[in-house]
Amino acid sequence: MLVNKDGDGIKDGMDCFDPQTVFSDRVDEPVGKHVGVETHHYWMELALAQAQQAAEQGEVPVGAVVVCDGELVASAHNLTITDSDPTGHAEIVALRRAGQQLGNYRLVDCDLYVTLEPCAMCVGALVHARINHLYFAADDPKAGAIRSAMALAAADHFNHQLDWTGGIMAEPASKMLTEFFRSRRRAR
């Protein structure tokens, strides 16, 4: 069972990671050394843990992590309600934290994992950040801008090619969203 180390970060709004600290107690699992589906599941589980934290504070459960050279650089979840910020989607918050952590507004050679297919705003931000590869879990039939409502990553007016892979651990991600909206409807 993976433990997300990000719990304390929420209170003060700072959520940047020292990868050494995060992984120091997990030496038996060489992160970044293995490739393929196992690695993608590992990072997506961290994103799912972020989504779970979002749900616990009444935010739509979407979580994201930024990974550079096999190391966790930033993680975040939706903060739109908490921060009264219409741009506070998990991807945007994670990109902002990653930029601050790396001291660079371009996140070249970084990948982003997110539990829901990004919206148009977030795809734009991923392109601006020069994210290398986007991995997402559940499709968003209404607003997904990768392959559902739009196919923005395929738009040739962008000056950066955003590669993407969808459907990684889609089931737990969409289940979390469904349960969140169901319980919110019940509460009304």
Ligand SMILES: [Zn+2]
């Ligand atoms: Zn978005």
